[in-house]
Amino acid sequence: NAGVMQNPRHLVRRRGQEARLRCSPMKGHSHVYWYRQLPEEGLKFMVYLQKENIIDESGMPKERFSAEFPKEGPSILRIQQVVRGDSAAYFCASSPGDAEAFFGQGTRLTVV
Amino acid sequence: GIQVEQSPPDLILQEGANSTLRCNFSDSVNNLQWFHQNPWGQLINLFYIPSGTKQNGRLSATTVATERYSLLYISSSQTTDSGVYFCAVERSASKIIFGSGTRLSIRP
Numbered sequence: 341n342a343g344v345m346q347n348p349r350h351l352v353r354r355r356g357q358e359a360r361l362r363c364s365p366m367k368g369h370s371h372v373y374w375y376r377q378l379p380e381e382g383l384k385f386m387v388y389l390q391k392e393n394i395i396d397e398s399g400m401p402k403e404r405f406s407a408e409f410p411k412e413g414p415s416i417l418r419i420q421q422v423v424r425g426d427s428a429a430y431f432c433a434s435s436p437g438d439a440e441a442f443f444g445q446g447t448r449l450t451v452v
Numbered sequence: 453g454i455q456v457e458q459s460p461p462d463l464i465l466q467e468g469a470n471s472t473l474r475c476n477f478s479d480s481v482n483n484l485q486w487f488h489q490n491p492w493g494q495l496i497n498l499f500y501i502p503s504g505t506k507q508n509g510r511l512s513a514t515t516v517a518t519e520r521y522s523l524l525y526i527s528s529s530q531t532t533d534s535g536v537y538f539c540a541v542e543r544s545a546s547k548i549i550f551g552s553g554t555r556l557s558i559r560p
Binding site: 382383399441443 | 546
């Protein structure tokens with residue numbers, strides 16, 4: 341049973357470009373959570389999704405950020421028109437719901 | 453929302469020492485986990501412990517749900533134990549909330 345897979349591991353984007361971060365949950369897991377981590381800081385909640393539904397997006401910036409978890413395929417975190425302040429590590433986690441969650445290895449986004 | 457507080461924020465120990473990390477949370481929760489983020493940034497599951505006591509080698513954890521706290525014990529510390537230890541809690545069908553972590557440095 342493969343773990344949570346995130347790709348790419350590293351992503352470099354110029355200011356104004358779009359960033360797409362992918363997260364494939366563990367087999368049998370229908371709940372996905374996205375977090376952002378700045379250097380030397382903790383994990384800040386962004387969004388919680390179940391298949392085809394956004395359950396809680398209270399941590400998502402109102403503009404430029406969106407997330408989806410379609411019926412088929414990975415969960416996608418999309419950042420439009422990236423700015424330098426978007427540079428961070430983005431982690432996703434999955435769980436079967438109300439149970440232990442597991443994290444991927446993260447995507448390090450650098451905006452130049 | 454639920455507040456999660458971890459203490460101490462930083463801890464420096466000599467190799468071989470023991471330590472206790474604490475996690476307090478402000479409301480009842482269904483789930484509680486401890487994670488270790490190693491110096492390479494990986495988040496490693498240590499314990500899934502909504503209540504009770506568990507042990508895994510040199511590590512053990514206890515959660516007293518009625519008093520809203522959890523403790524992580526590390527015995528005979530090794531340099532590979534260095535990193536940040538996070539406590540995370542979840543209410544049913546809700547987001548997972550992290551504490552700010554305890555940064556542990558083990559000196560050889």
